[in-house]
Amino acid sequence: MTDPITITSHEAAGAGEYRAHVAGxxxxxxxxxxxxxxxxxxxxxxEHTLVPAAIGGRGVAARLVEAMVAEARAQGFRIVPACSxxxxxFARHPEAAAxxxxxx
Numbered sequence: 001m002t003d004p005i006t007i008t009s010h011e012a013a014g015a016g017e018y019r020a021h022v023a024g025x026x027x028x029x030x031x032x033x034x035x036x037x038x039x040x041x042x043x044x045x046x047e048h049t050l051v052p053a054a055i056g057g058r059g060v061a062a063r064l065v066e067a068m069v070a071e072a073r074a075q076g077f078r079i080v081p082a083c084s085x086x087x088x089x090f091a092r093h094p095e096a097a098a099x100x101x102x103x104x
Contacts, residue, residue, distance in 0.1 A: 018031045029055055043101050051064075065089045
């Protein structure tokens with residue numbers, strides 16, 4: 001059985017991060033982003049996905065990206081995958097292609 005993962009979203013002054021909290025661990029995974037204005041609407045540039053070894057191998061990074069994608073759908077922004085993990089996630093999930101944007 002896997003430990004429950006809780007994702008929280010934090011935003012301040014045009015930047016933010018998603019944080020992953022795994023039950024039973026003090027380690028926190030993060031996906032950091034900055035807001036940008038794009039020609040076709042608002043963007044969030046996904047800069048870094050950071051998952052400490054203590055909580056690695058549990059799908060934490062994927063859950064962080066899924067949280068960002070869910071907010072993109074709900075709030076109407078697109079995601080620029082500057083982070084290689086986020087780019088790879090989009091490559092594995094063509095159903096989310098409409099939410100991906102290139103660096104403008």
